[in-house]
Amino acid sequence: MRYSLRQIEVFLACAHHQNVSRAAASLNMSQSAASSALKEFEQQFELRLFERTGKRLRLNELGRQLWPRAEELLERARELEQSLAAHGDLGRLKIGATLTIGNYLAAAIMARYMAEQPGTRVELEVANTALIADKVLGFELDLGLIEGELNHPDLEMIPWREDELVVFCAPQHPLAQRKRLSDRDLCQATWILREPGSGTRQTFERAVAGLLPQLHILLELQHTEAIKRAVEAGLGISCLSRVSLSDALKRGALVELPVPQRNLQREFYFVLHRQKYRSSGIERWLQLCRELA
Template sequence: MRYTLRQLEVFLACAHHENVSRAAESLSMSQSAASTALKEFEQQFELRLFERTGKRLRLNELGRQLWPKAEELLERAQELEQSLASHRDLGRLKIGATLTIGNYLAANVMARYMEEQPGTRVELEVANTSAITERVLNFELDLGLIEGEFNHPDLEMIPWRSDELVVFCAPSHPLAKRKRLTDRDLLKATWITREPGSGTRQTFERAMVGLLPKLHILLELQHTEAIKRAVEAGLGISCLSRVSLADALKRGSLIELPVSQRNFHREFYFALHRQKYRSAGIERWLELCQSIEIN
């Protein structure tokens, strides 16, 4: 074999970081060693994988074609190493989840997964939809659990479960006792919403088509708990996933507002890179997500 796994690691680290120094640091090796490994890798096959501009490396077309193949080969090698070292079938997983899923659903799946495989490491990154999908596309996450569909030719979107958003307010709010909110009520209200780029905001904007430019949005917040606290304090009304509101609605600290003329239904999806190697761990995670009933 004319190349080494270490050379593949250096190539992939340079592809991720677009800089030899940062790539070397991520691999705990010297810059000169990383630079030599990359140079030898290219020279062995008489090819160039990067366009070099100063200290910045950018994958050329050949490098982009090699990237997913190198990722798959390295992951297979890591799986073999883990099996040899620990005799476990499932290895380390890097999961990305949007805020609603990460804060209210993913922990159940993670607990079941780790119960099956004691000592298995699962890393969970929680961010909004755009951030999670970007990291899946860059092979920095094994898969993403996202709210709403995200269209990209390199992403495979697999439906997971249905969800719906709920418009809600504090019990003391003037709209709390209304049996139905009209579009006029929605336009008059003061809103506290999720930030642009989130799956919840995407669904909210789709549901509010025709009204969106005229809505009075006072605050845009990244975290659902902050939004709930702001609504409880009487700053306005909001719209979040029913999953994130279940306890508050049950306690009565927040009140659901009926808006029957607007469609707030959506789907949760698995987002996977089409060229990502699906390890035994990824396949088992998907099976658990589909099998676990979440109330």
């Protein structure tokens, strides 16, 4: 074999970080060792994988074609190593989840996964749908759990479970006693919403199609808990996943506002890179998600 797994690791680290120094640091190597490994890898096959601009490395077309195949090769090698060392250990996973899923659903799945394999490590990154998708595309995450819809040729969207958004307010809000809100009520209300780029915002905007330019949006916040606190304080009304509101609604801290004329249904999805190798760990995670839905 004319290449080593270490050379593959260096190539992938350089693809991720676009810089030899940062790639070397991520692999606990010296910069000179990483630079030599990459140079030897290219010279062995008489090819160039990067365009070099100063200290920045940018994958060329050949490098982009090699990237997913190298990721798969390294993932298979790691899986083999883990199986030899731990007799079938499912291995480490890097999971991305949107805020609603990460804050309210992912912990139970992680606990079950890690209970099955003591010592197994799961890294969970919580961010909005757009950022999770970017990191799946860049092979920085093994898979994502998202609440928005995406259309990208390199991403596979797999339906997971149904969800519903709920319009809500504080018990003392003037709309709290209304049995239903009209479109006029929606336009006259003051709104506190999730930020653009989030799956919740995407679903909300689709649901209120035709009304969006008329809505009075006071605040756009990245965290569901901050939105709930702002609504409880009487700053306005909002719209979030029922998953994130169930406890507050049961306690009476927040009040649901029916909007039957607007479709607030949506679906949670798994998002994976189409060329990502699906290790036994990934497959088990998907299975657990479905079982605990």
